[in-house]
Amino acid sequence: xxxxxxxxxxxxxxxxxxxxxxxxxxxxxxxxxxxxxxxxxxxxxxxxxxxxxxxxxxxxxxxxxxxxxxxxxxxxxxxxxxxxxxxxxxxxxxxxxxxxxxxxxxxxxxxxxxxxxxxxxxxxxxxxxxxxxxxxxxxxxxxxxxxxxxxxxxxxxxxxxxxxxxxxxxxxxxxxxxxxxxxxxxxxxxxxxxxxxxxxxxxxxxxxxxxxxxxxxxxxxxxxxxxxxxxxxxxxxxxxxxxxxxxxxxxxxxxxxxxxxxxxxxxxxxxxxxxxxxxxxxxxxxxxxxxxxxxxxxxxxxxxxxxxxxxxxxxxxxxxxxxxxxxxxxxxxxxxxxxxxxxxxxxxxxxxxxxxxxxxxxxxxxxxxxxxxxxxxxxxxxxxxxxxxxxxxxxx
Amino acid sequence: xxxxxxxxxxxxxxxxxxxxxxxxxxxxxxxxxxxxxxxxxxxxxxxxxxxxxxxxxxxxxxxxxxxxxxxxxxxxxxxxxxxxxxxxxxxxxxxxxxxxxxxxxxxxxxxxxxxxxxxxxxxxxxxxxxxxxxxxxxxxxxxxxxxxxxxxxxxxxxxxxxxxxxxxxxxx
Numbered sequence: 001x002x003x004x005x006x007x008x009x010x011x012x013x014x015x016x017x018x019x020x021x022x023x024x025x026x027x028x029x030x031x032x033x034x035x036x037x038x039x040x041x042x043x044x045x046x047x048x049x050x051x052x053x054x055x056x057x058x059x060x061x062x063x064x065x066x067x068x069x070x071x072x073x074x075x076x077x078x079x080x081x082x083x084x085x086x087x088x089x090x091x092x093x094x095x096x097x098x099x100x101x102x103x104x105x106x107x108x109x110x111x112x113x114x115x116x117x118x119x120x121x122x123x124x125x126x127x128x129x130x131x132x133x134x135x136x137x138x139x140x141x142x143x144x145x146x147x148x149x150x151x152x153x154x155x156x157x158x159x160x161x162x163x164x165x166x167x168x169x170x171x172x173x174x175x176x177x178x179x180x181x182x183x184x185x186x187x188x189x190x191x192x193x194x195x196x197x198x199x200x201x202x203x204x205x206x207x208x209x210x211x212x213x214x215x216x217x218x219x220x221x222x223x224x225x226x227x228x229x230x231x232x233x234x235x236x237x238x239x240x241x242x243x244x245x246x247x248x249x250x251x252x253x254x255x256x257x258x259x260x261x262x263x264x265x266x267x268x269x270x271x272x273x274x275x276x277x278x279x280x281x282x283x284x285x286x287x288x289x290x291x292x293x294x295x296x297x298x299x300x301x302x303x304x305x306x307x308x309x310x311x312x313x314x315x316x317x318x319x320x321x322x323x324x325x326x327x328x329x330x331x332x333x334x335x336x337x338x339x340x341x342x343x344x345x346x347x348x349x350x351x352x353x354x355x356x357x358x359x360x361x362x363x364x365x366x367x368x369x370x371x372x373x374x375x376x377x378x379x380x381x382x383x384x385x386x387x388x389x390x391x392x393x394x395x396x
Numbered sequence: 397x398x399x400x401x402x403x404x405x406x407x408x409x410x411x412x413x414x415x416x417x418x419x420x421x422x423x424x425x426x427x428x429x430x431x432x433x434x435x436x437x438x439x440x441x442x443x444x445x446x447x448x449x450x451x452x453x454x455x456x457x458x459x460x461x462x463x464x465x466x467x468x469x470x471x472x473x474x475x476x477x478x479x480x481x482x483x484x485x486x487x488x489x490x491x492x493x494x495x496x497x498x499x500x501x502x503x504x505x506x507x508x509x510x511x512x513x514x515x516x517x518x519x520x521x522x523x524x525x526x527x528x529x530x531x532x533x534x535x536x537x538x539x540x541x542x543x544x545x546x547x548x549x550x551x552x553x554x555x556x557x558x559x560x561x562x563x564x565x566x567x568x
Contacts, residue, residue, distance in 0.1 A: 097428070129524045132451040136438075139459025143431055146466055150424055162470075165463060172459075189524050 005295040008035070009121050032124045036113045044266045045075035051312050058316040085255035090153060093252065097151035102253070102260035105144035109264055112137045112271040117192050119284045119297035130191040131183065134275060135176060138230070141268060142168050145239075148261070149249035160248015163323065164239030167229055170330040171236075175226035177338035178219050181345030182210055182279045191275075195283035205289040209282035214367035215345040218375070220280040222338055224310070227276060229330070231269040233311060235318035238326060269311065270304075277303045333378050337371070344370045402443055410436030423469045431462035448524050 003010070012035070016028040049064065049072065056063025064071040089098055115130035117123035127133050142165055149161020183189055186197035198209050210216030229236040239248045250261055277283060281303045284296035321329070344367050351363045413433030417426045434457035441450035506512070531539050 097425075127447065129448050129451055132448065132455065132524075136451040136454035136459065139455055142459065142463055143428070146463070147428065150470075165467075169460075169463065187525070 005120055005297075007295075008119070008297065036124065037110065040113060040267060040270055043270060044263055045079075047266060047270075047308060048078065049074050050308075051315075054309070054312050055316050058313070079259075082259040083256055087255040087257065088252075090252050092153045094151035094153070097147045098252070099257075101144050101148035101151060102257045102264070104147060105141055106260045106264035106267065108137045108140040109267040109271060112268075113274070115191055116271070116274040116278060117195050117283055118274075118300050119295070122284070122297060123192055126190060126192050129189045131179060131189050131194075131275075131279075134191075134271070135172075138172075138268070138271075141264065144264070145249055148253070152249070152252035154252050156246050156251045157249045160239045160251070164232060164249060167232070167236060167239060167326060170327055171226045171229035171334070174222055174330060174334035174338045175230055177335065178222040178226060178341065179275075179279055180338075181215050181219055181342055184342070185210075185345060185349055191278050191283075195278060195285065198282040199285055201289045207282055207285055207287050207289075209280065209285070209287070211280045211282075213348055214364060214371055215341050215348055216280055218337070218341050218344070218371045220276065222334060222341065223276055223280065224307070226330075226334060227269075227272040228311065228314065229326075231265060231272060233269065234315040235321050236326065237320060238323060269308075273304055273307045273311070274300075276307060281307075328382060333382050336378060337375055340374045341371055399443070403440070406436050406439040406443055408436075409433070410440065424466065427462060427465045427469055430465065431458050434458050434462060446522070448522070448527055 012028055012031050015031060016024050019027040052074070053063040053071070064074040067073040067077045089095060112134050114125040115123065115127055115133055145161050145164045145168070149157045149159075149164070152158075182194060186194045188194060188197070198207065200208050202208060206212065211220050232239050240250060250258060253261060277300060284300040286292045286294060286296075286299055347370060348363070348367045351359070351366070354363060410433050413429045413431075413436055416429035417433060420426050420429060435454065438450045438453040438458070441453055
């Protein structure tokens with residue numbers, strides 16, 4: 001099984017070995033890039049069909065089932081449709097920015113995959129400050145959304161872009177803060193070392209993933225909520241609210257450019273899901289020691305798939321938030337809770353030195369209470385916060 | 397050789413972005429070009445092996461400050477400047493003065509650097525861990541002072557932005 005675990009590393013090394021020596025680093029880099037693009041490109045196609053199928057089932061209908069067996073070739077049909085559609089640019093649009101926006105949206109996201117460890121020895125780039133790189137790359141998408149919304153010269157586009165940027169900025173705070181406990185306890189910003197820090201086992205053979213601690217569980221939930229908002233997915237899809245502002249900043253896009261935005265959005269979701277797996281779910285590690293024989297990349301893929309399914313499930317379940325609910329939820333609930341979670345992680349760290357037999361359960365209950373009670377209180381306070389009656393400035 | 401080409405590309409991106417940000421007529425274009433210049437500067441940091449500074453530059457300047465500038469442009473006035481008249485002519489003299497001062501400081505700093513006097517440039521590998529330790533030990537007071545200053549600025553901004561208590565409506 002060792003061989004199967006390292007098969008991609010081995011293939012890459014063998015293929016690069018055929019190239020002349022000076023070109024070898026370049027060839028192996030190109031191989032890694034091609035591999036990542038192929039895998040996540042396929043992932044994109046599969047996720048679109050899976051999402052439509054699952055949403056259909058959850059809403060008591062079939063979903064796409066006409067193209068190919070069980071509708072499996074639907075992504076191909078979609079791709080052909082997107083590529084052959086007419087590319088319409090509004091007459092008054094800012095042509096350059098309108099053209100650049102989809103590129104700025106999609107290109108940097110690919111870089112984010114470079115630092116994710118997909119398996120044992122399978123991370124393209126082991127950066128000392130990997131997670132900082134990840135978030136720095138993500139900041140380009142806000143600019144892209146602004147460019148798209150502003151260059152379209154359309155009120156719906158601009159409103160959508162403004163909503164999107166407000167949302168992204170608000171939710172970036174809890175997103176980044178919820179990762180801080182992990183970095184603090186792992187003592188590193190490198191994603192490989194964070195995975196290594198979760199690599200040991202308890203006596204029962206259960207892995208020490210961060211999610212198995214009170215602060216890790218709370219951190220994962222906070223991270224996933226903020227990630228849903230960052231990738232503009234339902235219930236946080238106000239920027240694109242079809243029934244309100246006709247897909248927001250995407251209103252004036254068609255054909256391939258629209259497809260690029262779509263691709264960028266899904267890639268952003270994949271990247272952030274991969275980060276959640278790495279930070280909280282032990283990366284490519286197996287949950288039990290006796291399961292270590294399963295190839296590491298399968299573990300990563302499995303956890304990744306489960307989280308993607310979770311995102312689809314949430315999308316099928318929850319209705320869209322209102323703008324004031326969205327912002328209140330971020331600033332009055334998520335942001336304070338991530339800060340409290342930081343203190344809980346510190347408490348967990350310091351109580352780790354307790355020696356007595358009852359230490360483990362007491363420690364668990366104590367830390368869980370430290371995060372659960374504030375969550376309860378903040379949630380109740382949030383429910384009481386009723387917005388003042390709406391005042392229309394221009395529509396009277 | 398490759399290093400020089402990379403440096404020239406980064407420098408060209410930074411300079412072109414900065415020049416475009418000063419000369420373009422459309423304020424939104426200017427802001428986006430400034431973001432490009434920020435990104436070019438981050439690339440130069442990365443090329444100098446200052447990983448942390450480079451990513452922090454991207455995160456803070458491209459991710460936050462550029463967006464702040466864009467918001468300011470959109471919220472304060474129309475992005476279009478009237479064609480014809482020179483852009484921001486009233487503050488031109490002041491701008492020139494500040495620019496000259498900054499350039500003088502930079503030239504002074506560069507002339508004082510040991511690299512010009514024949515010493516081999518020191519390569520310092522600074523992992524994030526060491527930066528953090530330095531910030532928490534040796535430079536903890538400046539860090540705290542900056543934190544205090546930023547908190548005060550934040551509170552000030554909130555107070556300015558606070559909704560004023562509703563005044564008595566004037567008698568009709």
